[in-house]
Amino acid sequence: MPEGHTVHRLAAAFERAFGxxxxxxxxxxxxFSEAAQLDQMVLLGAxxxxxxxxxxxxxTEDVDPGAPVVRHVHIHLGLYGSWTFAGEPGFADAHAIGAPRLRRGEQEEELDAAxxxxxxxxxxxxxxRLRIAGARGLAxxxxPTACEILDADGRRAVLERLGPDPLRPDPxxxxxxxxxxxVRRSRTTIGALLMNQKVVAGIGNIYRAELLFRARLDPLVPGKDLSTGMLAQMWEDLVALMTYGARTGRIVTTQPEHRELEARIVERSRGTRQNGDEDPDVVPREESFYVYHRQTLPCRLCGTTVRSADLAARTVFWCPRCQSRRRRRASWTRENPAAPWALASETADGKAA
Incomplete structure (x- = not known):
């Protein structure tokens, strides 16, 4: 399932393409027969x-976004949803955003261009399900799991069901x-809470596993046992990680000096792609994570075998030695408070400097 940074990239692509x-x-x-109701309307943004x-x-374009006449197309991509773009050179600056696409040889699955x-x-x-076409291209x-038209009250009802989004402004x-x-008022494990969209919106299985490793937390620690300070550090780390993801289209959580250590990954299939894989200079997937899909392999930092188990209907991955119940953030993440997750040696595009 696409994680929150992917949806923010998607919104930015729609702004550029059709705003x-x-x-x-x-x-x-x-x-989605309701699409006929929207034909020839102005896309105010995303x-x-x-x-x-x-x-x-x-x-019309001068309508206030909160006006009753505005119709909101609400989309949740779920496990299999994706948007595919086609148009003039530079249109939307994206080909496809959403669920990983299947490879066919070395080519991604594309529109039926023939x-x-x-x-x-x-x-x-x-x-x-839905085609949107503008002056320079289409999507x-x-x-998708959900594709529906909502009025302002319907949109508000969806937002009220969601927890805070680390990628939305929080001045x-x-x-x-x-x-x-x-988190602190719950007896539920932190591993389960991080997957609850009412607690925090946008986290998926990769961010959960990697955030807990970077915080040195056992996934089974109850939320009520965590201090305000530790949770504040986790939030800031999550903001940094997801901001990087939204900017580059990649989830990368490893320090540069750790990427070549045990650079392996265990996946059921080699036939999937992440957004950003088409760039030959991105950090390879097998170097991007500390514990996600690294079950049975040695931890990059201590050599202990990484474990996996079912938690909150998904598989959680963790290092039993590095992620002790009470241990706080390791020194290698505290030493640089300006960039605690340490991609400081990389450029804004996520490439090594």
């Missing part, structure tokens, strides 16, 4: 909250306090 434009909307699959995307549309070079003539696949949605620290309070 302020009158768009054409259709449902080639036929399962909003990401956790794993949810909202696309507000209105009759040799067509003009994006205006691209035939949508039969599985396309096709396939396989006064309100969202951080919400996260800390939600």
């Amino acid at each position: 302020g434009q009158r768009v054409r909307t259709s449902s080639p699959q036929g399962r 909003e990401a909250v956790g794993k949810h995307l909202f696309l507000p549309l209105a009759p 040799g067509v070079t003009d994006w205006r003539r691209l035939v949508p696949r039969p599985t396309v 096709d949605l396939t396989g 006064v620290g309100r969202e951080r306090r919400r996260f800390i309070e939600a």
Whole structure:
């Protein structure tokens, strides 16, 4: 399932591609017949909250986003949903965002171009739930868990069900306090709480495993046992990690000096791609994580075998030696408070400096 940073990248791509434009909307699959109601409306922007995307549309571009006439297309990609973009050079600065795509040889699965070079003539696949087309390109949605039209009250109801999003602005620290309070009043394990979208919105299985390793926390520690200071550090680390992910399209949690140590990963299939894999200069997937999908392999730092178990309906990964119940953040993450997760030696594009 795409994690929160992916949805924020998706919102940014929609802003660049369609923001302020009158768009054409259709449902080639036929399962989103409401698309006809939106045809020829103006896309006012795009909003990401956790794993949810909202696309507000209105009759004219001067309408206030909160006006009753605005219709919000609410999309949750779920496990299999993705958006595929096609258009003029530079359009949206993305090809596909969402669930990992299957490889076919060395090529990603693409729109049904059949040799067509003009994006205006691209035939949508039969599985396309929603197509949005603008002046310079189009975007096709396939396989979402949710695709619906909401009014302002409906949008608000979705937001009220979600916890704080580390990638949304938090100038006064309100969202951080919400996260800390939600964790500290619960007897549930921190490993389960981090997967609860009512506690924190946007975290998926990778961020959970890696955040707990970096905090040196056993996944089974109850939330109420954690101090305010430790949770504040975890929140700030999460903000940094997800900001990097939103900027680069990659989840990378390892320190540069640890990446070549035990550079292996255990996955069921080699046929998936992450967003950003097309860049040959990105950190390889097998060097990107400390414990995620590294069960049965030695920990990069201590050599202890990384373990895995079911927790909150997903597999959690951890190092039983590094992640003791009470131990606080290791010195290698405290020494540089300006960049506690230490990609300080890399450029803004996530490449080694």
